[in-house]
Amino acid sequence: MMFQTETETLPREELEALQLRRLQNLCARIYANVPFYQRKFDEIGITPADVKSLADIKLLPFTEKQDMRNNYPYGLFAVPKENIVRLHASSGTTGRATVVGYTQRDINNWADCMARSYASVGLNQKDVLHIAYGYGLFTGGLGAHYGAERLGAVAIPMSGGSTKRQVQLMKDFGATGLCCTPSYALYLHEAAKEIGIDIKELPLRVGVFGAEPWTEAMRHDIEEKLGIKAYNIYGLSEVMGPGVAIECTEGQHGTMHIQEDQFFIETINPITGEQVPHGEEGELVITTLTKEGIPLLRYRTRDMTSINTTPCSCGRTFSRINRLTGRSDDMLIIRGVNVYPSQIEGIILEEAGTSPHYQIIVTRDGVLDNVEVQVEISEEHFDDTIKGLQKRESSIQKTIKEFLGVSTKVRLVEPQSIPRSEGKAVRVIDNRPK
Ligand code: DLL
Numbered sequence: 001m002m003f004q005t006e007t008e009t010l011p012r013e014e015l016e017a018l019q020l021r022r023l024q025n026l027c028a029r030i031y032a033n034v035p036f037y038q039r040k041f042d043e044i045g046i047t048p049a050d051v052k053s054l055a056d057i058k059l060l061p062f063t064e065k066q067d068m069r070n071n072y073p074y075g076l077f078a079v080p081k082e083n084i085v086r087l088h089a090s091s092g093t094t095g096r097a098t099v100v101g102y103t104q105r106d107i108n109n110w111a112d113c114m115a116r117s118y119a120s121v122g123l124n125q126k127d128v129l130h131i132a133y134g135y136g137l138f139t140g141g142l143g144a145h146y147g148a149e150r151l152g153a154v155a156i157p158m159s160g161g162s163t164k165r166q167v168q169l170m171k172d173f174g175a176t177g178l179c180c181t182p183s184y185a186l187y188l189h190e191a192a193k194e195i196g197i198d199i200k201e202l203p204l205r206v207g208v209f210g211a212e213p214w215t216e217a218m219r220h221d222i223e224e225k226l227g228i229k230a231y232n233i234y235g236l237s238e239v240m241g242p243g244v245a246i247e248c249t250e251g252q253h254g255t256m257h258i259q260e261d262q263f264f265i266e267t268i269n270p271i272t273g274e275q276v277p278h279g280e281e282g283e284l285v286i287t288t289l290t291k292e293g294i295p296l297l298r299y300r301t302r303d304m305t306s307i308n309t310t311p312c313s314c315g316r317t318f319s320r321i322n323r324l325t326g327r328s329d330d331m332l333i334i335r336g337v338n339v340y341p342s343q344i345e346g347i348i349l350e351e352a353g354t355s356p357h358y359q360i361i362v363t364r365d366g367v368l369d370n371v372e373v374q375v376e377i378s379e380e381h382f383d384d385t386i387k388g389l390q391k392r393e394s395s396i397q398k399t400i401k402e403f404l405g406v407s408t409k410v411r412l413v414e415p416q417s418i419p420r421s422e423g424k425a426v427r428v429i430d431n432r433p434k
Pocket of ligand 1: 090133139140209210211212213214232233234235236237238241242243301303324327333338
């Protein structure tokens with residue numbers, strides 16, 4: 001079933017003509033309204049009128065996360081603040097978050113993309129959607145929520161936390177769809193067992209899981225344990241939120257249709273910035289074709305994937321991206337929260353009595369990610385009392401939780417005990433199953 005059949009099955013030629021019109025309009029808008037882009041165009045010596053075909057996009061400048069940070073908070077917005085109706089932001093230490101603003105039309109387009117996504121995995125108006133993505137500055141909760149309402153389904157705004165109670169309410173409210181991170185789905189299953197509920201016995205039938213990498217093995221595990229069909233959804237707050245791409249009920253597992261009337265995609269070599277041919281792996285670059293609040297030209301997602309243009313038996317003409325294979329930077333996703341080692345480093349360095357030698361060790365304990373941060377104590381504080389050390393540990397732990405939103409276990413270790421490396425320091429040891 002499709003939510004907007006006409007758009008989702010547009011013949012490729014018409015779709016590409018629409019994309020070109022929207023790209024030209026985008027360039028004109030950002031050149032006129034965002035000094036950052038005007039400067040970038042001027043530096044390269046091109047004007048919006050030089051964009052005559054979709055292939056010309058390769059002449060245009062990239063946008064990176066750092067550009068958003070440099071222009072914090074509103075510098076890249078393309079409309080006056082009175083036209084913005086909502087903000088979202090990624091977690092980050094003060095002043096370094098990436099902030100995105102939406103006009104009413106942006107929110108509507110997003111709700112459409114999410115409603116299409118639900119329909120694409122077999123959900124409809126009769127479904128009851130238990131939404132356990134976080135509500136707040138994170139785009140997961142509200143994105144999933146507005147899409148569910150747009151579809152005409154029942155949206156249950158659960159957000160995260162109180163896991164056992166969630167299971168009870170899933171049962172009481174008769175949830176048929178579950179939206180959360182794949183690891184949280186497994187956690188719900190464990191919590192259910194503890195309170196004597198078998199999720200398999202509930203009417204739950206479809207899961208819409210994303211916001212973190214997961215494997216085919218994990219899909220089998222979830223489908224088996226929860227007795228549902230599990231689907232992969234992709235998105236990122238910078239370009240919208242969840243619903244940029246989604247699997248369908250017909251296509252091969254792992255391939256996700258991109259909402260191509262809204263987004264133009266390319267894959268590039270992350271080192272040279274050159275486009276790579278469709279089918280070859282590269283970094284996904286997304287241009288927002290309709291966004292008004294904070295339109296982004298050639299946004300470098302840092303997500304590695306390949307573009308799949310083979311027609312899909314579902315009838316959608318939107319091309320697909322294959323399962324994400326990793327990132328071209330060092331961002332970690334811990335229980336659905338994005339964390340850069342440099343953010344943890346910043347916090348450690350502000351704490352008196354520690355040295356800049358640290359290591360972040362990520363493991364999966366049962367179904368949940370665990371993070372231990374080992375930090376070398378500085379020589380002069382080495383003879384601190386145990387109480388003193390514990391106080392330092394919990395102070396760092398608290399600051400990490402407060403600024404980055406992830407729980408960690410901080411352990412102070414002896415000076416010189418973290419292995420030194422001759423080249424780049426090894427900051428992260430990720431022992432989670434791949
Ligand atoms: O995670 C938006 C979202 C919410 C997507 C709910 C899906 C479901 P951010 O917090 O900005 O936004 O994180 C975006 O998460 O660049 C990817 O690295 C990663 N990511 C998102 N979905 C997937 C997925 C939301 N299905 C970053 N598989 C992205 C692998 C994913 N990684």
